[in-house]
Amino acid sequence: MLLLLQTIVNGIVDGLAYSLMSSGLTLVFGIGRVINFAHGELFTLGAYIAIILVQNHFSYLFGSLISIILVGFVGVIIETLVIRRLRRLGASIWSPFLATLALLNILQSLYLIIFSPNPYILNNPFAYVPINIFSITISGQDLIILIVFLLSICLLNWFLKKTKYGIAMKAISQDREASLLMGINIENIYKLTWFLGAMLSALAGILLTPKSTVDPYIGRVALLKGLCVVIIGGLGSIEGAILGGIFLGLTESLASVYLLPTFKDVFGYLFVILILLLKPRGILGKSLRRG
Amino acid sequence: MRRFLLVLLLNLMVFLVLPSFAENIIKIGVIAPLTGSQAIIGTNVVNGIKSAVKRINDAGGINGSIVKLVIYDDRNIPDEGVAAARRLIYEDKVKVIIGSIGSSVTLAIQQLTMRENIFLVTPVSMSPALTQRGDKYFFRVTATAEMRQRGFVSFVVENLKPKTIAYLAVNDDLGRSEVEAAEKFYAELKGPTTIFKAFFDPSESNFISYLTKIKVLNPDVLFIVADSVKAATIVKQAKTLGIKTTILSSADAATAQFLQLAGDAAEGIYFPLDWSPDFTDKYSREFLNAYKEDYGTIPDTKFAVQGWEAMWIVAEAIKKAGGIDNPDKLRTAFLNLTWIGPRGTWKFKENGDPIGISTFVVIVKNGKFERVLTK
Numbered sequence: 001m002l003l004l005l006q007t008i009v010n011g012i013v014d015g016l017a018y019s020l021m022s023s024g025l026t027l028v029f030g031i032g033r034v035i036n037f038a039h040g041e042l043f044t045l046g047a048y049i050a051i052i053l054v055q056n057h058f059s060y061l062f063g064s065l066i067s068i069i070l071v072g073f074v075g076v077i078i079e080t081l082v083i084r085r086l087r088r089l090g091a092s093i094w095s096p097f098l099a100t101l102a103l104l105n106i107l108q109s110l111y112l113i114i115f116s117p118n119p120y121i122l123n124n125p126f127a128y129v130p131i132n133i134f135s136i137t138i139s140g141q142d143l144i145i146l147i148v149f150l151l152s153i154c155l156l157n158w159f160l161k162k163t164k165y166g167i168a169m170k171a172i173s174q175d176r177e178a179s180l181l182m183g184i185n186i187e188n189i190y191k192l193t194w195f196l197g198a199m200l201s202a203l204a205g206i207l208l209t210p211k212s213t214v215d216p217y218i219g220r221v222a223l224l225k226g227l228c229v230v231i232i233g234g235l236g237s238i239e240g241a242i243l244g245g246i247f248l249g250l251t252e253s254l255a256s257v258y259l260l261p262t263f264k265d266v267f268g269y270l271f272v273i274l275i276l277l278l279k280p281r282g283i284l285g286k287s288l289r290r291g
Numbered sequence: 292m293r294r295f296l297l298v299l300l301l302n303l304m305v306f307l308v309l310p311s312f313a314e315n316i317i318k319i320g321v322i323a324p325l326t327g328s329q330a331i332i333g334t335n336v337v338n339g340i341k342s343a344v345k346r347i348n349d350a351g352g353i354n355g356s357i358v359k360l361v362i363y364d365d366r367n368i369p370d371e372g373v374a375a376a377r378r379l380i381y382e383d384k385v386k387v388i389i390g391s392i393g394s395s396v397t398l399a400i401q402q403l404t405m406r407e408n409i410f411l412v413t414p415v416s417m418s419p420a421l422t423q424r425g426d427k428y429f430f431r432v433t434a435t436a437e438m439r440q441r442g443f444v445s446f447v448v449e450n451l452k453p454k455t456i457a458y459l460a461v462n463d464d465l466g467r468s469e470v471e472a473a474e475k476f477y478a479e480l481k482g483p484t485t486i487f488k489a490f491f492d493p494s495e496s497n498f499i500s501y502l503t504k505i506k507v508l509n510p511d512v513l514f515i516v517a518d519s520v521k522a523a524t525i526v527k528q529a530k531t532l533g534i535k536t537t538i539l540s541s542a543d544a545a546t547a548q549f550l551q552l553a554g555d556a557a558e559g560i561y562f563p564l565d566w567s568p569d570f571t572d573k574y575s576r577e578f579l580n581a582y583k584e585d586y587g588t589i590p591d592t593k594f595a596v597q598g599w600e601a602m603w604i605v606a607e608a609i610k611k612a613g614g615i616d617n618p619d620k621l622r623t624a625f626l627n628l629t630w631i632g633p634r635g636t637w638k639f640k641e642n643g644d645p646i647g648i649s650t651f652v653v654i655v656k657n658g659k660f661e662r663v664l665t666k
Binding site for chain 1: 326327330331462487488489490491492494495496497499500501503504507520523524527528530531532533548552556591
């Protein structure tokens with residue numbers, strides 16, 4: 001019984017981590033209609049900048065905040081220098097796809113040159129502190145993830161529903177042409193979207209990497225799991241991303257404890273395929289419109 | 292006219308001089324991952340090789356010939372390894388290659404070197420398949436998983452007397468071969484029964500679900516096979532979950548990096564170890580002094596010593612064979628040589644595996660590896 005409870009808790013904790021990995025991806029896709037393959041590298045960049053700041057005597061909290069904002073601006077730069085130009089050229093949907101894939105490789109190579117392939121640790125005093133609730137154990141970092149993630153989702157929800165810019169973002173995601181006709185400054189909204197999306201990617205990197213280590217290759221897992229969650233939850237849906245993450249985390253956790261441990265990832269991906277077969281647009285997916 | 296003659300003369304000189312230079316150079320190819328996830332190991336191995344070459348050349352080379360290295364990166368990808376081997380064999384015309392790190396890469400390179408009768412000496416790859424193909428020109432300057440596990444397993448059975456064991460290993464040739472070897476020897480010695488066995492993806496960094504199961508099963512010992520980084524993450528996560536089981540690790544995580552990353556979660560973990568920078572024998576000191584002189588620090592991993600030893604052994608064999616042009620002579624030289632290095636005395640079997648490289652058992656105490664002395 002204890003094993004089952006602990007396994008479920010593990011699954012939810014992992015699931016929230018996966019949702020977190022996918023939230024930046026979802027936002028940029030939902031509004032900008034770009035699958036950002038460089039998402040994993042922004043995740044890594046967030047962790048690296050935070051590490052540099054923490055090593056230079058910033059606190060984990062303050063260093064993280066600065067890092068998140070800086071990566072947000074990197075997102076804006078990507079949108080301004082790459083994505084916007086492609087959009088203006090009237091390029092096909094494949095162009096941003098390939099461009100962000102190229103960015104993935106460029107950024108990864110840059111990390112290799114600057115930081116070497118050696119792993120770094122993002123030091124956080126709570127990362128490995130065990131917290132026991134009714135003999136179920138989670139780590140201090142898990143608790144931080146839970147709190148910060150819920151807070152940021154609430155904040156994002158409030159922003160999208162209550163503010164002028166948020167409403168404009170939603171409007172664009174629903175109908176780009178109509179939004180243009182209504183006088184929404186679409187370029188600024190795209191910039192804002194990338195700013196927020198990149199910030200979420202960095203936030204995920206900062207919250208999740210204290211549980212292991214940081215090297216130039218960790219972005220791959222963030223991208224892959226993020227994409228899985230996005231597929232399960234439905235492209236562009238934040239609520240879907242949360243549900244999708246938790247479903248994926250629970251599937252992996254339960255399968256690895258009660259079925260075959262070696263096939264943990266296999267069960268996760270099987271679940272993704274199953275969802276694609278049963279609900280091709282994801283659990284909460286909306287129908288896609290040509291933006 | 293005079294200018295023309297001068298040019299002609301200069302050209303002639305170049306032609307006359309060049310071949311005599313070429314005769315005095317022995318080219319050795321090196322293939323290792325210098326970028327990518329295994330770059331730390333690759334760089335360390337190549338540094339060890341370079342340090343050895345520097346000492347060999349300073350002492351007048353091999354039978355008067357200067358050793359020149361041609362080094363290519365394989366990024367730990369088999370295809371890239373084969374491409375590098377192709378360049379070494381067909382363009383650089385090398386007869387001896389030292390490489391590579393990952394067994395999958397070395398196995399791919401071996402396909403080519405076998406066909407072309409080129410010598411392949413691996414400083415790191417452990418897959419048993421490498422010496423089971425009947426490659427006459429292949430030698431392994433490292434202990435196989437079986438050699439590393441044999442002594443360690445009997446130590447565990449005699450001293451820790453576990454009844455049950457759990458395995459958590461990386462899902463590649465390293466993890467598979469270490470676990471297979473350990474299980475084989477435990478069965479031979481009627482040791483602990485296996486109650487849990489899982490292989491995780493090499494990119495995995497979250498081991499909580501495996502460890503949750505292990506905590507509930509509560510085995511007497513847990514054997515982990517992973518590189519330093521993953522192993523550190525595993526033991527830290529195990530500590531968070533409150534797992535009290537005695538942890539055994541493969542030699543791969545016995546590095547300064549592991550100690551630094553794992554912190555106090557590393558305390559009390561047992562390793563089989565063939566070499567550590569803490570060794571103070573004459574041969575280890577010689578290596579460490581050379582390394583410090585060349586790079587200003589002691590090596591990050593034990594793999595540097597493996598590059599160093601592989602290069603010295605290759606040089607020794609070439610010296611005995613009197614050159615690299617006759618592969619059969621070179622093979623005979625390998626089979627007859629005895630060379631003592633930091634890891635012990637090297638001799639080779641017919642199939643290319645070393646004979647009798649022993650491992651020590653170490654335990655982490657107060658953040659340091661301490662040798663466990665057995666009765």
